[in-house]
Amino acid sequence: MSRFNVKKVAVLGAGVMGAQIAAHLVNVKVPVVLFDLAAKPGEDGKPVSKNGIVEKAIANLKKLKPSPLGLADDADLIEVANYEDDLKKLKGCDLIIEAIAERMDWKSDLYHKIAPFVAKHAILASNTSGLSITKLSEALPEALRPRFCGIHFFNPPRYMYLVELIATPATQPQAMDDLEAFVTTALGKGVVRAKDTPNFIANRIGTAGMLATMKEVDKFGLTFDVVDDLTGKRLGRAPSGTFRTIDVVGLDTVGHVIKTLQDSLSPETDPFYETYGTPAVLAKLLELKNLGQKTGAGFYKKVGRDILRFDLSGGEYVPGGQKADEVYGRMLKKPAGERLKLLRNAEGPQGQFLWAILRNAFHYAAVHLQSIAETARDVDQAMRWGFAMKQGPFELWQEAGWLEVAKMIQEDIDAGKAISKAPLPEWVFNGPVAQAGGVHTEQGSWNPSSARFEPRRQLPVYERQLFPELLLGEGGPRPATAGKTLQETDAVRIWTLDDEVVIATLKTKMRAISPEAGEGLMQAVDLAESQYQGLVIWPGDDPFSVGADLQAMLPGYVAGGAGLVDSMEKELQDLMLRIRYANVPVISAIRGMALGGGCELAVHSSRRVAIMESYIGLVEVGVGLIPGAGGLTYLARRAYENSQASAGKDLLPFLTEGFTAAAMAKVGTSALESRKLGYLLWSDIVVPNKDELLYVATNEAKAMYRAGYRPPHRKQFAVAGRDGKATIQGQLVNMRDGGFISQHDFHVSSLIANVLTGGDVDPGTMVTEEYLMTLERQAFTSLLGHPKTHERIMGMLATGKPVRN
Template sequence: MSRFIETRATARFQVKKVAVLGAGVMGAQIAAHLVNVKVPVVLFDLPAKEGPKNGIVTKAVEGLKKLKPSPLGVADDAGLIGQANYEEHLEQLRDCDLIIEAIAERMDWKLDLYKKIAPFVNPNAIVASNTSGLSITKLSEALPEAIKPRFCGIHFFNPPRYMTLVELINTPTTAPEVLDQLEAFVTSGLGKGVVRAHDTPNFVANRVGIAGMLATMKEVENFDLTFDVVDDLTGKKLGRASSGTFRTADVVGLDTMTHVIKTLQDNLSIETDPFYESFGTPAVLKKLLELGNLGQKTKAGFYKKVGRDVLRFDLDGEEYVPGGQKADEVYGRMLKKPAAERLKLLRNAEGPQGQFLWAILRNGFHYAAVHLATIAESARDVDQAMRWGFGMKQGPFELWQEAGWLEVAKMVQEDIDAGKALSKAPLPEWVFKGPVAEACGVHTVEGSWSASAGKFIPRRQLPVYERQLFPEALLGESLPDFKTAGKTLHEDDSIRLWTLDDEVVIASIKTKMHAISPDVAEGLAMAVDIAEKDFQAVVVWSGDEPFSAGADLQAMLPAFMIAGVSAVEGAEQELQNTMLRLRYAGVPVVSAIRGLALGGGCELAVHSARRVVHMESYIGLVEVGVGLVPGAGGLAYIARRAAENMAQSTSKDVLPFLTEGFSAAAMAKVGTSALESRKLGFLLDSDVIVPHKDELLFVALNEAKAMARGGWRAPHKRLFPVAGRSGIATIKAQLVNMRDGGFISAHDFHIASLIAGVVCGGDVDAGALVSEEYLMAMERKAFCSLIEHPKTQERILGMLNTGKPVRN
């Protein structure tokens, strides 16, 4: 059976322009993300009472530049957001294919705005409300009959640029093809993971997630644990977001969280939700709201930072006290055990921390099972919503299934019967009898369990999902696995060379953090050899993050200890030769980049014929952090690009074109988005930026084939001009000022001087012509001189031992 649900064919929905109504926190950030993915957008709000009418929007757009983490890939792109107000500019709505309403969570305000905009809505436009819990059906009732079929809910999670989840919610009058069209745009155009939610209070993720947070807070009181210990237990150790429970609440905003809680309180009852008695606002939350401590936005919430110290709130004393307490290590060890063993150990734990962990997991299983039939189409939606919206490694049903479906179900039901659970409601009958019990879980090769339909439902089949060759899978699903897919051409412990179509060789690095070792370099060269003989192109894609965290320093150290610097120089030369092999290959080499591409990973990328890059990729030459210089052609690349950029101008002086590249290498700058990496020079305008991580391979393969079929040939090897000794002198004069001013250490000065020497071409006249091989020889010499330096060795050992850079 297909892993997707068959759906109707729909005409392509083109989004040429979007209007976002409401310039608050969410509206402005949604507009920012639309700019990131090159969608023209106009942001609306009320006319300002004083000054320019667009004053409210202008202030919001300016505020985007200051937010951390940045909602914009490049801060200057804030200027691309159109500004408008409801009094003067409603005519602009006629040009918009999608209108996203994102004003405050007030039903009356939203209904009033709908009446105001209705006459100006494009006949084919989709209108969607970004609400975290209001009834979409009730909102639709204020709309004219002509707009109702094209109206739905769209719930972005905060911050919209970084959070994967977007929930789409239909009404009884929403045309089915409208959700299909919007899902395709949100998935491929915005790079999001879509979950379709039923129109119930707080939809799927917040319904399960906020109920879970409330249950956690209740269990914290039961077991008398502190916030910092709970966050240590409920963060990465539990396979959840590193911020844990209370830090997450601070980031979200305690006022926002309270609003979501109130939605549950106002729209549910003990008759509609047997867990309703657990939805009371916790006393500590009430007190913090009373004090105006709303979390990160007010610099105080459950936590408060004073200097370098992080304090936690103490309800008894109504004051902040020293924080930083950690959980007992025994529970960290328990949480590393296989799922079945882990849950049994926690359930039988004698200490309060273990009992607390079992309680919150049990409550999560219980709540998700009881409500599955009413809040979501299938268990898949719940698990994906918790992964994408709350940063969980596994959703509740996945963990339950992995630990042994019936065994866990019996443990949960025993606790319910014993009065230990938050509700007396029994687990639904489908948990113990029928298809789920027989399949030992809710996720199967046929699909995921729908409690409302009483059967397993496969994934939706929309054309957009054909672009995801290896979509993110849930435990128990039967989806293609990139580690075994296709035809293997060569495989060892370091790399797999394979093909899906006998046209393109895919090179997948297998080392830890996809570090580039000598064996990896050999494998990449082999990929080119194989492709030149029998294929059209090479795509370097490793399936998951990171693209590559850099050269494998640990693999280099034994050779250095045995044979000294000569062994390192030989290894560096082989790596440089591999980079040149990729650059001048007889077939196009495309790097498909996701996550980190640092150091050697960056050098691999820049020596490829083209780069296809996921939006949230972080690219840079960071060798300075371990006291080294780029040694696999990174500095030669900077010098060459400067010369190429100069050639496109009327200037005859290469130094001004070298400044950005030198600074990037000397200061270990990393682009914090693909857009910023392009600005730093690590990506070119011809490179492709892909919003959705799971579309990366599809786009890279098509780019590689198009290049090959278009008659692609490797560039000519050319000599190019360098800045020479005068350029070195100019840069070093600035470095002296930084050193003498205490901005950099003496060793930083030494490293930066070596970088200047290489990128300027050494002791030659300005404008002298050099080759890549000449500069790479200088790179090797600088690299090897540093690896023998005691200060560099301190930095390398510090990084290997702690993972953090040493400043010496």
């Protein structure tokens, strides 16, 4: 069977998006060459590198926050090129992504230039946020048009899950299927196919919603900070709300997207066209060149520690920080149907505003569904993945009661309260949707063009997604009930999909490892050894685990004293050793945070399979503790193993790396950085797509078992002893005396150093894992009784942020 094998990708354009797309390709191990214009000689006439534009863009990648790179040094893996000298390099590329400025004439000129160099099998895709893909294709030779389409990454490309693919009438279906498979598995993205309409799906609905929100803000006289408080997490949307999000995206970018709507549509083609005018406040900020985060000022401006907001009436920044009335916060916690009724009947402007923007979103999505998307699923997925909404507009509408909400919307339209006079489509009130109570059903999602519910697209790549992200009302397997349950408690579900591999899923809050969860994992290992080929510890969703259950441990100390805590820690350590020396492979399938005990669980597993966005580290010092479930023992053993593999065999440099990681609570900001910190090994697997994690992990367990897996031998290893401890302790004294760490930091770090070096023993003394774990328990238990540690634990539980004392 032939397949679309992408050996190399070219990205045309080293601007913000092009450079970051190239960075993400490097993250997922896809070789990439980045093109831009040839640099011109400087004013002094001195020669410059013709690839200077690209080289500068690559250098800037290392400075950006959040980082577009899993490892900053990997920026050097991007190959540089320019259009004058290097077009022949395109012949070796299987995929070419054009990402230059949003100018139809510039893109067309570039297509004429590159067309002779595009390989006959290669796909050419334009990363545009809204230009007509069909119109762009007219600049291409007839032979290339079947392999041309639109590909719309969202910014920043590494972190945003959504990619929209847009075909022209000439695009071959196979080219679209091949590209969707590559973007899904290799790049780790969620693909939505959009129709070739202005701004496609997510930006069309998102921008229209933003403009409608601004109109309602003016109508109800609300301030930006209150609106952001209302339209952020409380509403199930991105925490940044409306105006902070615009500041992050860039007011110029938003202005461009608005202009695309203004230029491409008309009152005849869009009944909402009158709402696409540039809001006065946005026009004023653009005039002032206050473009948001990139310029330090937009709707908000940070001055020292104060956050100011822009006031259009005075044309200046005034103190911000206002919050919404809490009565609406309570309303937003109600069930969907009750929530919408309360907001619609609210007397205060904040409640009326909330109903208005939700009503407008439902209205707009229903009217435009047929023209911009194939099904309602595409709209809801696009808004979830592109705008960080907890639910898409159709999901919320359906949950609240389809026909009842539809009647409320139409009543507002008839009363002139809506932003358009366009009525809701006939399919909203009559036929299959009305009968089913919504657009998402077990059979599929509503397609108004075919007038039927259509299932998800069936491509081989989706066989790897055992539990894809489902929409409310949609049919499909759900991990809480799928497969065959072997054992289940309130803390853990032990189950199997195929009677070959056991899966253990923690059910505790944030996957905390409570005593009950630890007992369940121990039973899962026993079960896997007795009847199955392996065990996969899979969270189902973020996070993997935030570690031991401190809320259970601190009361345990108060009630039972040091002896009870020592016993609890011993049980955790025994679990880690049981996992490490199990007679079947134990795979930790990591997504999101694997912190503290979650990290210890992972490092003691036979292998780790992690998605790119995994954040792994030993963070116990943040609550005034040390890793107590074998984390320091792991670091000491790994330091010895690494020293033995090196030429010098000097233990201390490798030990210092582990000490720094634990004492500074370093967390890998990607799976790639976690490898650098030693929490993932080169033999571990990084999976780009979160929904493929379980598929890869279970297959890895089977492969290891069938290859004759045996656990590692229990071996002693050398420690640095009192000399190594003295060296580290000297550095800590300097940091304390210099004011870089507090006295309690010094105390905690000293205990970490004591465990890592083996305590008061001679350098080179051979020890067992159990010996170091005993030192861990002693130090952990002593710290749990320390008042400074109590302050840190209580502060973390109350605010989620570390306390420095």
